[in-house]
Amino acid sequence: xxxxxxxxxxxxxxxxxxxxxxxxxxxxxxxxxxxxxxxxxxxxxxxxxxxxxxxxxxxxxxxxxxxxxxxxxxxxxxxxxxxxxxxxxxxxxxxxxxxxxxxxxxxxxxxxxxxxxxxxxxxxxxxxxxxxxxxxxxxxxxxxxxxxxxxxxx
Amino acid sequence: xxxxxxxxxxxxxxxxxxxxxxxxxxxxxxxxxxxxxxxxxxxxxxxxxxxxxxxxxxxxxxxxxxxxxxxxxxxxxxxxxxxxxxxxxxxxxxxxxxxxxxxxxxxxxxxxxxxxxxxxxxxxxxxxxxxxxxxxxxxxxxxxxxxxxxxxxx
Amino acid sequence: xxxxxxxxxxxxxxxxxxxxxxxxxxxxxxxxxxxxxxxxxxxxxxxxxxxxxxxxxxxxxxxxxxxxxxxxxxxxxxxxxxxxxxxxxxxxxxxxxxxxxxxxxxxxxxxxxxxxxxxxxxxxxxxxxxxxxxxxxxxxxxxxxxxxxxxxxx
Amino acid sequence: xxxxxxxxxxxxxxxxxxxxxxxxxxxxxxxxxxxxxxxxxxxxxxxxxxxxxxxxxxxxxxxxxxxxxxxxxxxxxxxxxxxxxxxxxxxxxxxxxxxxxxxxxxxxxxxxxxxxxxxxxxxxxxxxxxxxxxxxxxxxxxxxxxxxxxxxxx
Numbered sequence: 001x002x003x004x005x006x007x008x009x010x011x012x013x014x015x016x017x018x019x020x021x022x023x024x025x026x027x028x029x030x031x032x033x034x035x036x037x038x039x040x041x042x043x044x045x046x047x048x049x050x051x052x053x054x055x056x057x058x059x060x061x062x063x064x065x066x067x068x069x070x071x072x073x074x075x076x077x078x079x080x081x082x083x084x085x086x087x088x089x090x091x092x093x094x095x096x097x098x099x100x101x102x103x104x105x106x107x108x109x110x111x112x113x114x115x116x117x118x119x120x121x122x123x124x125x126x127x128x129x130x131x132x133x134x135x136x137x138x139x140x141x142x143x144x145x146x147x148x149x150x151x152x153x154x
Numbered sequence: 155x156x157x158x159x160x161x162x163x164x165x166x167x168x169x170x171x172x173x174x175x176x177x178x179x180x181x182x183x184x185x186x187x188x189x190x191x192x193x194x195x196x197x198x199x200x201x202x203x204x205x206x207x208x209x210x211x212x213x214x215x216x217x218x219x220x221x222x223x224x225x226x227x228x229x230x231x232x233x234x235x236x237x238x239x240x241x242x243x244x245x246x247x248x249x250x251x252x253x254x255x256x257x258x259x260x261x262x263x264x265x266x267x268x269x270x271x272x273x274x275x276x277x278x279x280x281x282x283x284x285x286x287x288x289x290x291x292x293x294x295x296x297x298x299x300x301x302x303x304x305x306x307x308x
Numbered sequence: 309x310x311x312x313x314x315x316x317x318x319x320x321x322x323x324x325x326x327x328x329x330x331x332x333x334x335x336x337x338x339x340x341x342x343x344x345x346x347x348x349x350x351x352x353x354x355x356x357x358x359x360x361x362x363x364x365x366x367x368x369x370x371x372x373x374x375x376x377x378x379x380x381x382x383x384x385x386x387x388x389x390x391x392x393x394x395x396x397x398x399x400x401x402x403x404x405x406x407x408x409x410x411x412x413x414x415x416x417x418x419x420x421x422x423x424x425x426x427x428x429x430x431x432x433x434x435x436x437x438x439x440x441x442x443x444x445x446x447x448x449x450x451x452x453x454x455x456x457x458x459x460x461x462x
Numbered sequence: 463x464x465x466x467x468x469x470x471x472x473x474x475x476x477x478x479x480x481x482x483x484x485x486x487x488x489x490x491x492x493x494x495x496x497x498x499x500x501x502x503x504x505x506x507x508x509x510x511x512x513x514x515x516x517x518x519x520x521x522x523x524x525x526x527x528x529x530x531x532x533x534x535x536x537x538x539x540x541x542x543x544x545x546x547x548x549x550x551x552x553x554x555x556x557x558x559x560x561x562x563x564x565x566x567x568x569x570x571x572x573x574x575x576x577x578x579x580x581x582x583x584x585x586x587x588x589x590x591x592x593x594x595x596x597x598x599x600x601x602x603x604x605x606x607x608x609x610x611x612x613x614x615x616x
Contacts, residue, residue, distance in 0.1 A: 002185040003274045007192035010266035013199045030184045031156040034230055038161035040524070041231040044517040045167045051517070052510035056388030059506060062524070063382050067397055069223065070378040074371050076188055077195040080364030080411075088403040089375055092396040099393045112164035120157045198367060202360035209352040209359070210542030216348070216370070217536050221551055224532040228525050234518030234565075242557040243529055246550040253547045310493040311582045315500035318574035321507045338492045339464040342538055346469035349539040353475045377531065384496055385503040420472035428465045 002027050007076070015078050017134055022075065025127045029072035029093065032124040036065040036100060039117035046111065057103040057114065064100035064121065067093050071128075083137045090128055090135060097125035156181050161230070169232050171288055176229065179281045183226035183247065186278040190219040190254060193271035200265065211257040211268065218254035218275065221247050225282075237291045244282055244289060251279035310335050315384070323386050325442055330383065333435045337380035337401065340432040344373040344408060347425035354419065365411040365422065372408035372429065375401050379436075391445045398436050398443060405433035464489050469538070477540050479596055484537065487589045491534035491555065494586040498527040498562060501579035508573065519565040519576065526562035526583065529555050533590075545599045552590050552597060559587035 005023040008015060015022070040061035043054040071093035074086055101121030108115035159177040162169060169176070194215035197208040225247035228240055255275030262269035313331040316323060323330070348369035351362040379401035382394055409429030416423035467485040470477060477484070502523035505516040533555035536548055563583030570577035 002181075003189040003270055004185070004192070006270045007189055007196070007267060010270055011192070011196050011199065012265070012267070026188060027156075030188055031158070034180060034184055034226065035157040035161055037227050037230045038158070038165070041233050041521060042161070042165050044233040044520055045165065048514035051513040055506040055513070058520075059385050059388045059503060060390070060393075062502070063385065063393060063397075065227075066378040066381045067393075070374040070400075072188065073191050073219075073374045076191045077367050077371065079195050079198040079367045082368070082407050085368075085371055085375075085400075085403050085407045088400040089371075092378075092393075092400040095393050095396040099390050103388075111166070113161060113166070116157055116160045116164055194370070195367060198363040205359040205363070206356035212352055212366075213349060213539050213541045214544070214547075217539065217547060217551075220532040220535045221547075224528040224554075227528045231521050231525065233521045236522070236561050239522075239525060239529075239554075239557050239561045242554040243525075246532075246547075246554040249547050249550040253544050257542075310489075311497040311578055312493070312500070314578045315497055315504070315575060318578055319500070319504050319507065320573070320575070334496060335464075338496055339466070342488060342492055342534065343465040343469055345535050345538045346466070346473070349541050350469070350473050352541040353473065355474075373535075380496065381499050381527075384499045387503050387506040419474070421469060421474070424465055424468045424472055 002030070004076075011078055013078065016081070016136075017131075021131060021134070025124075025131050026072050026075050028120075028124040028127045029068045029075070032097060032120045033065045033068040033072065035117045035120040036061040036068065039104060039113050040065070042111070042113035050110070054107065054111075057100075057107060060096075060100040060103040061117070064096040067096040068124065083135050087132065087135045090132055094125055094128045094132070097121040097128065101125060156184070158230075165232055167232065170235070170290075171285075175285060175288070179278075179285050180226050180229050182274075182278040182281045183222045183229070186251060186274045187219045187222040187226065189271045189274040190215040190222070193258065193267050194219070196265070196267035204264070208261065208265075211254075211261060214250075214254040214257040215271070218250040221250040222278065237289050241286065241289045244286055248279055248282045248286070251275040251282065255279060310338070312384075319386055321386065324389070324444075325439075329439060329442070333432075333439050334380050334383050336428075336432040336435045337376045337383070340405060340428045341373045341376040341380065343425045343428040344369040344376070347412065347421050348373070350419070350421035358418070362415065362419075365408075365415060368404075368408040368411040369425070372404040375404040376432065391443050395440065395443045398440055402433055402436045402440070405429040405436065409433060464492070466538075473540055475540065478543070478598075479593075483593060483596070487586075487593050488534050488537050490582075490586040490589045491530045491537070494559060494582045495527045495530040495534065497579045497582040498523040498530070501566065501575050502527070504573070504575035512572070516569065516573075519562075519569060522558075522562040522565040523579070526558040529558040530586065545597050549594065549597045552594055556587055556590045556594070559583040559590065563587060 008019040040058045043058045071089045074089045104114040104118035162173040194212045197212045225243045228243045258268040258272035312334050316327040348366045351366045379397045382397045412422040412426035470481045502520045505520045533551045536551045566576040566580035
């Protein structure tokens with residue numbers, strides 16, 4: 001159990017996205033980052049004759065972990081929401097989970113950790129794709145994305 | 155649901171820690187990092203008259219998020235396990251969750267997000283403290299921590 | 309002085325980008341992430357009456373730091389290079405440095421740390437824009453970006 | 463050139479450490495994180511017969527990058543400074559740069575990227591060790607570390 005949903009529910013201003021969906025995406029990203037970090041490490045402990053063909057998979061794992069971690073953080077912030085920035089990082093995470101999911105899927109038959117990691121990547125990619133069309137400017141000044149979100153003026 | 159437990163179970167070498175406990179700690183760290191990132195942001199959206207007294211809390215949130223994220227990654231790796239390095243980062247995370255838990259607890263009565271975040275920090279701090287004594291050199295060469303873990307020699 | 313250029317020069321395979329340019333972009337990203345982390349913190353120590361109008365700036369600082377850090381890591385990896393993934397994260401960093409540069413620029417007259425941070429963001433945004441058109445699939449199999457990079461086959 | 467020194471000089475409150483020294487440590491940490499990320503990737507592109515003996519080095523590189531990145535962020539924040547937390551993360555970074563420096567040094571003769579990365583680790587370890595004794599509670603209330611730093615009270 002994570003605290004993601006509770007943190008959304010206790011945010012002191014409006015959030016222009018369904019809490020259930022957003023909470024699911026953030027948790028999927030965090031879990032995918034962990035799976036990718038663990039999969040890179042599991043690959044490193046495979047027998048010597050397996051390592052060379054896992055080099056690209058390890059690299060994709062590392063990129064995917066970094067990009068998903070950044071995306072989870074961006075989606076956890078709502079103050080001064082800028083739809084353009086959020087969309088750009090979500091798009092990067094869609095590509096990273098696609099690339100890494102493909103790499104891991106190539107090794108799913110031989111390596112159980114790659115099979116589990118591929119599943120996490122696919123699930124996260126889908127969750128991100130479902131969220132993407134909902135990332136739109138919101139509230140007053142929605143035509144100026146950057147100024148459309150809860151923020152304070154004295 | 156996360157994939158942490160499955161990733162531990164599919165690791166291709168021995169892990170010298172109980173999977174259930176390690177999985178719980180990693181998940182607590184990831185969730186705490188998210189709660190801290192979200193709490194820092196929630197603080198930023200509080201009314202103007204509340205912000206100054208939340209400045210230190212925001213700072214502690216940010217440190218705790220960074221340190222817990224690093225600790226979760228270190229604990230997700232098992233290849234070439236070095237007990238000294240793992241312990242040092244776990245100790246840093248114990249201090250960070252203590253400091254941030256204390257900061258958030260000061261504001262729990264006024265801000266629900268601080269109450270939830272403090273709970274996540276306390277839970278993670280306890281999980282880390284339970285794990286710490288089990289982080290010992292393992293396997294052959296255990297007296298040389300760095301060389302005690304699954305790693306490959308040609 | 310950083311070791312970025314030396315690390316590029318000692319990479320054991322070909323890198324399909326000019327080392328000088330790539331090294332400059334990676335260093336700009338790392339420095340921008342640091343400036344944004346420091347600027348968020350400096351904002352938190354401004355007088356109480358300034359804090360509310362800095363809330364969005366702090367948020368943009370935090371996003372920009374996370375995204376630039378991820379981009380620097382992705383650009384520091386060359387094994388199994390996938391142009392699509394690299395481009396997506398570079399595009400996210402261009403947007404993040406634009407958004408954060410704009411936010412900080414609004415406060416440059418009042419806060420020196422915002423002026424310095426805006427300069428770092430603008431410089432990094434420009435370096436990323438100059439790099440973007442050069443991020444193309446490379447080598448054999450360039451039409452399949454993912455398989456175009458140095459990687460090993462047994 | 464980084465903006466670290468300028469960000470320290472424009473911080474709107476007192477910082478209880480010499481700016482030159484602190485700036486040098488933060489820059490060393492950022493540079494070391496980059497070198498470690500690059501070294502892990504360079505190892506992955508080494509010939510197949512070299513990979514197995516580099517597995518532990520890659521793991522140490524990844525830990526060191528994560529821990530140095532977190533330490534650089536913590537040292538870039540001064541609001542509500544808590545000497546205990548900062549020291550704990552600096553100690554973790556000392557151990558990580560020691561462990562990774564040792565790992566890379568084992569391969570310095572065969573791999574230039576390991577030689578450069580070891581140099582970065584050693585330099586950063588020394589800079590951190592020089593800083594550690596200066597991380598003391600400061601200002602009013604110094605006996606209560608957490609409350610000793612610039613922070614705002616209404």
